[in-house]
Amino acid sequence: MPAPARRIPHPREKRMIFANIDREGYTPDIDCYLRHGGYAELKKAVTLKPADIVAEVKASGLRGRGGAGFPTGVKWGFIRPGETKPVYLICNADESEPGTFKDRYIIHQDPHQLIEGMIISCFALNVHLAYLYIRGEFPHGAKILENAIAEAKAKGFLGKNLLGTGFDLEIYVHRGAGAYICGEETGLIESLEGKRAYPRIKPPYFPAVLGLYMCPTIVNNVETLCHIKHIVKMGGADYAKLGKPNNTGTRIIGVSGDVQKPGYFEIEVGSITMGELINDFCGGLKPGRTLKAIIPGGSSAKVFRADERFKLKAKAADGSMVENEIGVLDIPLDFDTMAACGSMAGSGGVIVMDDTRDMVEVLNNLNHFYAHESCGQCTPCREGSLWMRKITDRILAGGGVESDPELLASVSNRIAGKTICAFGEACSWPTMSFVAKFKEEFAGKAKKQVPAFTPPEFTSEILTGAQH
């Protein structure tokens, strides 16, 4: 196996979670981790009251790094103190949102950071049985994690009466088998119960209330759980000083596509702009090319067109509201600004496209992904994702008709908000945004003038029974 390219961190990075990633001589075994101060935060955490750890996580302002950006402390707060049912914790290591590649490096290079974060979280939430759901395509990662768990157990950090506290905890690794929808937390829970990964309807199946085996369950992303360890180390208030208000801490951004040096970077949330990311961190575009489009937060995020402008409201020094106009490259990489610009920070996966790219082909690639990955429970999602794929297939094959862009927009608008899980939004947002923002490109390819198709065996008379 060719060794992965080792990267030297960019000077403006703030490496906390990725402190040991790509470090010369750093190995995934527990001895190396202990030499670097590992498990010190666990030892500190078990001297604290569980409720106080939850309070620190709330104070930290940490938002989930799995995609939705939900505040972790608030999620944890849904578990009632004195809960009588068993409470479960699941680490979401399904990492399968196209464009996202961060959890992979934690799992393969620094597994004990994750295990320590999980143990602290279990202690805080009174969890005695936890699972680490890892995607099936990480076979080495699963072995590394199993090994890390066995090492932690042998050292008394895990298992019965861990660190002599009287607290028992088991963590097991559970492998998925190639389905993207297992990343959706309720689909993941079904999968862990040994079923098809059919997401559950919310309400009533909020995992924190009715999760694994119908018990309260917290599902958190790999990167999120690693942050817990650093919150315990720094204290919630100090952690919250990293980043920006309501967008605290650091996060890992992955850049792929048409840049000179794609890669991953850990930054304080909001500390750099999209332009700095592309030009300073990734060496800019390839020679002679210009920027065309950016998908900012995993493939499900709405695309930005390079020349888009945004009007953002901000509070001026005197407290009055002012309006600032910014371009795509001026957007700071944080949750709130990205949302205000009409897309999302999502999973931190940035995909860059230059002027050589055909937007119909790009959308068609994503439509194939979503059509393949819909779980099939909801008609709008199952049929709509396939329909959108077939339309972009048809346009690329030269058979696009004039009404196709409109039809694409119409189909996509009928999925979002009408389904059991957020895959509905995920599969419709690309189509919705590509067709709206690159209208001329779709229209230029879908030119055939063909009248609307009415299947002869189903004329309107037959359907209404009028001719009888």
Place this chain on the structure above:
Amino acid sequence: MQIPPQLQAQVDEAISHYPVSKRSASLPLLHLFQEHFGYISEEMIQWIAAKLELEAIKIEQIVTFYPMFRRQPAGKAHIRICRTLSCALAGAEGLKTTICEIAGIPPLRHANSAESPISVSPDGKFSIEEVECLASCGSGPVIMVNDDLYERVTAEEIPTILSKYR
């Protein structure tokens, strides 16, 4: 079907990870069987179902849902090539053609086709399957050969990579 003692022991160990519900061991058991036998047969489905005290349909249901489980053997070296956006931008499509040529694999049907998404070379040495994003988007195009990941793969490297599995 012969279940060697080692596989039997792995099965029992896997089941012990799910003290609340044995059914949760369905996926782990299917993984163990596919690793051992190379694919999932009707007989294995029956065996696993009996072991977990489930109706066979409960196992069949998940074999048909999860793309990683296959009902017929793949090649000795099974190649997964990522077809999703970042890898496509990095040239995955051309790479796929090269792999098929060098490994002697007939052209691949698309993953969305109703037929098997896996194409096997006539000598049974290699097979290929298009898969979705492998979470290595910054170092595309990526392929997996059996359990090994290869990043930034170029057409020139294919003969060397494949020769390790011949």
